[in-house]
Structures are given as structure tokens and as C-alpha cells.
Amino acid sequence: MIPDLVEAGTLGRVGIGSYSTEAGVTIDDAEIAYQRWGSFAGDAHGNNNILLIEHALTGDSNVADWWGDLVGPGKALDTNHWCVIATNALGGCGGSTGPSSPHPDGGRWGSRFPALSIRDLVHAEHAFLNKLGISRVHAVIGGSMGGARTLEWTLLYPDALDAACVIAVSARASGWQIGIQTAQISAIERDPFWHGGNYYATDKVPADGLAAARRIAHLTYRGELEIDERFGTQPQRGENPLGPYRDDNQRFAVNSYLDYQASKLIERFDAGSYVAMTEALNRHDIGRDRGGLNKALASSQVPTMVVGVDTDILYPYHQQEHLSRNLGNLLAMAKVVSPVGHDAFLTESRQMDRVLRNFLRLSSPDGPAPEPLESEYYI
Amino acid sequence: MIPDLVEAGTLGRVGIGSYSTEAGVTIDDAEIAYQRWGSFAGDAHGNNNILLIEHALTGDSNVADWWGDLVGPGKALDTNHWCVIATNALGGCGGSTGPSSPHPDGGRWGSRFPALSIRDLVHAEHAFLNKLGISRVHAVIGGSMGGARTLEWTLLYPDALDAACVIAVSARASGWQIGIQTAQISAIERDPFWHGGNYYATDKVPADGLAAARRIAHLTYRGELEIDERFGTQPQRGENPLGPYRDDNQRFAVNSYLDYQASKLIERFDAGSYVAMTEALNRHDIGRDRGGLNKALASSQVPTMVVGVDTDILYPYHQQEHLSRNLGNLLAMAKVVSPVGHDAFLTESRQMDRVLRNFLRLSSPDGPAPEPLESEYYI
Numbered sequence: 001m002i003p004d005l006v007e008a009g010t011l012g013r014v015g016i017g018s019y020s021t022e023a024g025v026t027i028d029d030a031e032i033a034y035q036r037w038g039s040f041a042g043d044a045h046g047n048n049n050i051l052l053i054e055h056a057l058t059g060d061s062n063v064a065d066w067w068g069d070l071v072g073p074g075k076a077l078d079t080n081h082w083c084v085i086a087t088n089a090l091g092g093c094g095g096s097t098g099p100s101s102p103h104p105d106g107g108r109w110g111s112r113f114p115a116l117s118i119r120d121l122v123h124a125e126h127a128f129l130n131k132l133g134i135s136r137v138h139a140v141i142g143g144s145m146g147g148a149r150t151l152e153w154t155l156l157y158p159d160a161l162d163a164a165c166v167i168a169v170s171a172r173a174s175g176w177q178i179g180i181q182t183a184q185i186s187a188i189e190r191d192p193f194w195h196g197g198n199y200y201a202t203d204k205v206p207a208d209g210l211a212a213a214r215r216i217a218h219l220t221y222r223g224e225l226e227i228d229e230r231f232g233t234q235p236q237r238g239e240n241p242l243g244p245y246r247d248d249n250q251r252f253a254v255n256s257y258l259d260y261q262a263s264k265l266i267e268r269f270d271a272g273s274y275v276a277m278t279e280a281l282n283r284h285d286i287g288r289d290r291g292g293l294n295k296a297l298a299s300s301q302v303p304t305m306v307v308g309v310d311t312d313i314l315y316p317y318h319q320q321e322h323l324s325r326n327l328g329n330l331l332a333m334a335k336v337v338s339p340v341g342h343d344a345f346l347t348e349s350r351q352m353d354r355v356l357r358n359f360l361r362l363s364s365p366d367g368p369a370p371e372p373l374e375s376e377y378y379i
Numbered sequence: 380m381i382p383d384l385v386e387a388g389t390l391g392r393v394g395i396g397s398y399s400t401e402a403g404v405t406i407d408d409a410e411i412a413y414q415r416w417g418s419f420a421g422d423a424h425g426n427n428n429i430l431l432i433e434h435a436l437t438g439d440s441n442v443a444d445w446w447g448d449l450v451g452p453g454k455a456l457d458t459n460h461w462c463v464i465a466t467n468a469l470g471g472c473g474g475s476t477g478p479s480s481p482h483p484d485g486g487r488w489g490s491r492f493p494a495l496s497i498r499d500l501v502h503a504e505h506a507f508l509n510k511l512g513i514s515r516v517h518a519v520i521g522g523s524m525g526g527a528r529t530l531e532w533t534l535l536y537p538d539a540l541d542a543a544c545v546i547a548v549s550a551r552a553s554g555w556q557i558g559i560q561t562a563q564i565s566a567i568e569r570d571p572f573w574h575g576g577n578y579y580a581t582d583k584v585p586a587d588g589l590a591a592a593r594r595i596a597h598l599t600y601r602g603e604l605e606i607d608e609r610f611g612t613q614p615q616r617g618e619n620p621l622g623p624y625r626d627d628n629q630r631f632a633v634n635s636y637l638d639y640q641a642s643k644l645i646e647r648f649d650a651g652s653y654v655a656m657t658e659a660l661n662r663h664d665i666g667r668d669r670g671g672l673n674k675a676l677a678s679s680q681v682p683t684m685v686v687g688v689d690t691d692i693l694y695p696y697h698q699q700e701h702l703s704r705n706l707g708n709l710l711a712m713a714k715v716v717s718p719v720g721h722d723a724f725l726t727e728s729r730q731m732d733r734v735l736r737n738f739l740r741l742s743s744p745d746g747p748a749p750e751p752l753e754s755e756y757y758i
Contacts, residue, residue: 174607
């Protein structure tokens with residue numbers, strides 16, 4: 001059977017019925033949005049060419065956009081060979097059911113939307129694949145929150161994938177991560193337009209709160225030296241941050257940059273989904289109900305590649321070293337070396353190209369062999 | 380002439396008249412609060428035994444409290460030998476003139492209080508010393524914001540000190556620091572009780588905003604691994620952060636810890652001073668109007684010891700390496716090795732004891748020689 005997949009690149013939606021969260025709340029009529037690139041080949045219940053890509057916190061199913069250098073014909077995730085599928089996570093705002101979605105009883109979900117764990121996101125995605133008639137994929141690949149989901153895939157559904165590529169994440173939320181993530185949630189909750197998550201019925205959005213959250217978050221996504229080399233103490237052009245009185249309109253360049261990052265996010269992202277996804281990251285813990293972290297990791301049977309970034313503030317490289325030391329079936333370990341920090345898995349295309357090609361070669365020795373990069377002939 | 384100093388340990392106030400800020404605003408009737416321990420000896424305009432200690436962002440003149448293991452009879456800053464003086468920074472809320480102080484024209488300063496630079500804090504402190512009849516001290520010592528002031532002392536008034544000890548700070552604010560510091564200011568400004576800094580006339584204080592600022596700040600004051608080792612994903616006792624809905628009263632232990640740190644601060648610190656001091660840190664730049672950073676540092680003639688912490692998130696150790704490579708008259712370099720991060724200069728008493736004793740021995744070879752720690756005989 002060949003799964004009936006959405007037209008390449010367009011957004012499809014698949015109903016997964018009622019979904020019950022890990023903490024016991026039911027989401028009725030849940031839908032998962034997805035996109036796919038490349039044609040399916042193989043056995044939907046056995047060997048096939050599906051790569052399931054997991055997005056990060058504010059990402060979405062449009063992986064050809066946010067990983068544009070890496071997904072497409074001839075690229076590392078070569079859509080001439082592979083069938084790339086990417087969903088929007090449950091709780092997101094990219095088409096899947098989330099806090100901003102209509103509630104079956106009327107209005108938006110808002111505060112009625114339950115807290116999700118990373119496992120919830122994976123269970124819902126698994127239900128989505130089953131609805132498509134797919135019970136196995138070649139690989140699950142993801143970074144950051146996508147990496148957390150990828151890791152949970154290997155433990156929740158080890159028989160559903162040949163291999164996993166876990167990028168820039170940890171085995172569980174760290175205390176520091178929970179602290180800084182909760183600071184972001186707090187920034188949103190403190191916005192007077194938040195209304196406890198029920199702002200959808202008003203004519204205002206908690207944009208200031210979401211912007212404040214993003215400014216904090218962005219400082220954990222980039223390298224400390226990279227930010228300094230780019231901005232240092234420079235004033236924003238035409239503004240004077242050294243004036244006689246403090247003035248939010250007279251900014252250092254770095255603050256203008258952070259404002260810009262925030263303004264881009266508030267145009268495209270829902271504050272309710274931001275809180276839901278961030279809360280899911282707070283609850284990320286591979287060890288929960290599995291006898292602890294290292295026992296859980298040791299039990300992993302899926303060949304897993306672990307990738308980290310040397311300058312990552314949010315998920316420091318020692319966390320990927322921890323994963324690699326303790327995973328039961330480590331396929332490979334790779335370090336992206338970059339001043340960029342956490343975001344390097346999105347921005348360091350040349351290095352990520354090699355990482356992903358290597359992952360596919362290792363995980364699929366008999367599979368399609370994409371051409372090496374031209375530059376490889378000369379270096 | 381022996382300066383007429385306040386009784387040991389009690390809070391004194393010294394009027395410095397009108398103070399004009401670097402950006403051109405005059406603060407009339409400015410006062411600087413201070414404390415001192417130990418008796419003055421020597422020449423108030425030459426060799427003497429004064430150690431001027433500079434507090435950090437939310438510190439105050441009570442150095443015998445916040446550096447209790449290091450200041451006192453027989454301790455590293457031995458008050459049997461040294462006359463320890465510590466002021467409250469201009470703009471603070473520990474007795475010196477700041478946003479919460481009465482304005483000469485009535486009411487509190489509030490938004491009328493100007494933006495200060497680190498240089499302003501030093502100029503005001505210099506004026507304070509002059510009022511006491513002191514034109515030279517043996518050393519200026521400080522960490523974090525106190526380190527920034529110490530560094531400015533060596534460039535603004537190189538003839539006023541024999542030596543300096545600059546701890547856990549940088550030559551200028553980094554882009555990352557400005558970003559995270561401005562996030563804290565934003566958290567306060569977004570509090571509806573802030574009223575643009577003029578909340579003093581109301582019956583409310585922007586406590587939630589100050590608390591939010593402190594939670595962010597505290598995550599930069601501690602080591603990432605230390606926080607994780609202490610709290611990890613543990614729930615706060617009696618609370619369940621994994622419940623069916625997100626609930627601010629059902630916390631992870633780390634969030635309870637951060638709430639506690641915030642609650643302690645809001646009891647003792649003024650939000651207006653927090654913004655003023657944080658803004659001063661944003662403006663910290665040794666190179667401004669001195670031909671750039673390294674030229675300024677190279678011009679330094681004061682023997683200066685630089686101290687850093689290996690796990691400091693806020694002022695990473697490479698910033699102290701930068702200082703040590705570029706300072707014109709480096710006395711010594713010391714690394715505090717600790718999981719604690721930035722706060723290690725406050726908490727790692729045993730290491731700081733050695734650092735400060737070493738600093739005094741190097742800076743004052745003919746001065747009082749405090750006894751080595753007992754443990755030194757055995758190690």
C-alpha cells in the first residue's frame with residue numbers, strides 16, 4: 001500500500017480523533033498538520049524512504065523553508081531519494097490543534113488546552129502516521145525541541161524507525177533550562193492582554209509579552225561571542241543609548257536586533273502555542289517512569305546519532321556528550337563548531353550538510369547514496 | 380590629618396553637593412552613604428591603609444555582611460591592619476541618592492533621576508572621598524559591577540590608588556550582557572505599577588517586575604551545572620509541575636528557588652535603583668572617549684590584579700583573559716574554579732581568601748602581613 005500523502009509542499013491536515021495527554025486530559029477532534037517532499041517508496045510497514053523531520057520550538061512543518069539548504073533535490077536530505085515528512089507539533093500554531101484552535105464546544109481552546117509533554121507530541125505524531133497507514137519510517141531527525149521529540153521516538157516507538165538523529169538537545173530539561181524557559185512563560189503571563197491564556201476572545205494579543213519572551217530566548221539561541229562580535233556596545237544607527245535619561249527608543253544595536261527578532265516572531269506565532277511548547281520542553285525528561293535517565297538511555301535500541309554545537313548556551317555540548325555516553329545504541333557523534341551557538345544547527349549549512357549525509361550513509365548503508373558535495377572533491 | 384570617619388560599622392552619609400552626570404544632568408544635593416571598619420593609619424594624601432570596596436549590582440556598603448568571610452579581624456581584608464571603606468553607589472537604595480530619594484523640589488526623584496554610567500558612580504565616589512579629606516587609598520577592590528567601578532577608578536583617578544583588584548567583570552558590556560540586562564529592565568518597565576519610574580507616589584510597588592528581573596538575573600549569576608545538580612527536574616516539595624494544566628503554583632524546584640531569590644530581593648531593593656544600576660552596567664565601556672578598548676587598557680598605569688571564575692555565565696572567563704592581556708600594568712591574574720558561576724566571588728570564601736591575601740601581599744610588599752590561613756601550613 002502506498003500512503004495517500006498530501007501534494008508535495010502543501011499543508012495537509014490529518015484528524016487523529018481524541019488524544020489523551022500524559023497527564024490525563026482529552027483533546028477531542030485533534031488534527032495534525034503536515035507537509036511532505038519527495039515520493040514515497042518501499043513498504044509503509046517495513047523498509048521505506050521516509051524521513052520524519054521534527055521542528056524546533058517555534059518551527060513548523062515547512063522544513064523546506066527553515067532547513068532550506070538541507071532539504072530538496074540533491075541536498076543532504078535529498079528529496080529525489082527520500083520522502084521527507086514534517087508535521088506541526090500538537091499544541092503548535094502551524095495547522096495542528098493548539099490553544100488557538102477552535103474548541104469543539106465553541107470559542108478557542110485557550111486555557112482549556114492542556115499541558116503537553118514531549119511524549120504527548122510524539123504520541124500524537126505517531127497516531128498521525130498510523131492514520132496515513134505508515135507504521136515505520138527510515139529515520140526521525142530533529143534539533144532542539146525536535147531533538148527532544150526524536151529522542152522520545154526512540155524510546156516510545158523503537159520499532160517504528162530504523163535510526164534517529166538527535167541534534168542540540170539533552171536527555172532531560174536541566175534546571176537552568178527550566179528556569180530560563182519559565183522566565184519566558186512568565187513574560188507572556190504578565191502581559192495584561194494574556195487573560196490567563198484566553199485572549200482569543202478579545203481584540204488584543206499579548207504581543208509585548210511574547211516579544212519579551214523571545215528576546216530572552218534569542219539570547220540563549222545565539223553564541224555569546226557571536227552576539228558580541230556583531231553588536232558589542234554599538235548604538236543602533238540614529239539612536240543614542242548613552243543619553244541623559246534611559247529611553248527605550250534610544251537603543252544599543254543589540255537591543256534593536258533583539259526587538260527585530262521579537263517582532264518577526266509575534267507576526268507569525270501564537271502566544272498560547274509558545275507557552276504550550278515551552279511548557280512541553282520544561283517537562284522533557286527521558287528518565288520519567290523509566291527508572292531514571294541513564295537506565296532509559298541504556299535501554300535505547302534504535303541506532304542514534306547525536307549532534308551538538310560547541311558554543312550552545314541553551315543545550316551545552318556536555319549534554320550531548322552525556323547522551324552519547326549513555327545511549328544504548330550510539331550510531332555516531334558529531335560536533336558542529338561555530339560561534340553561532342544553539343542556532344548553528346539551522347545556520348551552519350555546510351557542516352550540517354556533512355552531518356546529515358553522514359547520518360544517512362551510516363543509517364542506510366544499502367540505501368540511496370547521494371552525491372558528495374562538490375567541495376569534497378577539492379578539500 | 381586623620382579623616383573624620385563614621386563609627387565602625389554604622390552607616391554614614393556625606394554630601395557631595397551637585398553632581399553632573401557624564402550625559403549632562405545635574406543631581407543637586409547628592410549624598411553618598413558609607414561604612415567603614417578598622418582604623419585609618421597613614422597619610423590621607425599618600426601612603427595609607429585604606430581599602431575601598433565596591434559592591435555589586437544589588438549590594439550595598441555593608442561589605443562586612445556580603446563578604447563576611449573576607450572582611451574582619453584576622454580575615455583576608457584584615458580590619459586590624461586595614462581601614463576598609465565601602466560606599467553605596469550613587470543611584471543605589473542603600474543610603475546614597477537614587478531614584479527613591481527625595482527630590483529637592485519635592486516628591487521622589489523617580490523618572491527625574493538621570494541615567495548614570497559606571498564613570499558617574501566613580502566620580503561621585505571620588506567626590507565623597509575628597510569630602511572626607513582623602514585623596515588616595517591603598518587599593519580599590521570590587522567584583523561584578525564593583526569590578527567595573529574598580530576598573531574605571533584606575534583610568535579616571537590613577538593617582539588616587541596604589542593598586543586595584545578587578546573581579547569577575549569585563550572591559551566593557553558585551554552585546555549579550557546588554558541584551559540580558561535590558562530584558563531585566565524591560566521586565567520592570569512592563570509592570571503596571573512601575574508608572575515610568577514614578578511609582579513612589581502610588582501605594583504599589585512594581586514587585587512582580589523586579590521579581591521577574593531577578594529570576595532572569597539569577598540564572599546568569601549561578602553556574603549552569605550547579606543549578607542543574609541542585610534542582611534538575613525535581614518538583615518543589617508538595618507541588619506537581621507535571622499536572623494536567625500548566626499552573627504557576629505547581630512548580631519545579633528550580634522555579635521555587637528562583638521565586639525565593641526574587642522574593643528576598645524585592646524586600647530589600649528598590650526597582651528604580653535596579654533599573655539605574657543595570658543601565659549603568661549597560662553603559663560600562665572602558666574604551667569610550669579613550670581611543671577604544673585596548674588603547675584605554677594599555678594606558679592603565681595602576682598595578683591591577685584580575686580575577687575571574689571559570690564557570691561565569693555573565694562575565695565569561697575569556698573577558699578576564701582579555702583584561703589581563705591588555706592591561707598596561709597587570710599585577711596578577713587569578714582564576715576561581717567553581718561550579719557556582721559568577722557568584723563564586725561571593726561564595727567561594729576559601730579561594731577568595733587566598734586571592735585577596737595574594738593581592739595585598741603583591742600590592743603592598745612592605746605593608747601589614749596578615750597571617751596565612753591555618754590550612755596553608757598543612758597543604
